[in-house]
Amino acid sequence: MPELTDQIAFQQRPTWDEYFMLLTKLAAMRSTCLAFPVGAVIVKDKQVLATGYNGSPSGSVHCTTQGYCYPNLISCDASKEFPSRAVHAEANAIAQAAKHGISTDGASIYVTLEPCISCLKLVVSAGIREVYYETTFNKGNNAALCQSFVDEGLVKLKQIQVSASVLQRANLFLNSPTSELRLFPQN
């Protein structure tokens, strides 16, 4: 008899939103900044156009390699004195699209963290119309400015979560050789 987890593996197929958010969570694993990891995936017509994660500019030493973002500072975001040396995940994904000549007009972006004001402005100007994020970030005046862009009809902002059952299935896929999972007959 199949274990319960195997039954879940058979039954829980991610929605498109969950699929792209799972890819986004994987992209975040590539983060090279000691601030919180963030992933971004730009999608259009159910196709991935570009991906990104937060870290130092291309070619510059990684925060994780040197062991700090600035001397005595563990995080790029921990100081008011030093500007952040990190490029945010959304900016990196948009830069990757630009570098490879891929239009982002009319696309959507999935991010593990709600875009900061700078990234949201960049997203809007890149023609990206929908933002799906996992965790909220903006507060106070920044949240109000975000909302003003939404109210102007420039961008749609929506918080989404991957369901517990799909995450359970993802764990199963990640923790085992994926293509050996259907060993048991389906009920």
Ligand SMILES: [Zn+2]
């Ligand atoms: Zn850093």
Ligand SMILES: [Zn+2]
């Ligand atoms: Zn940002």
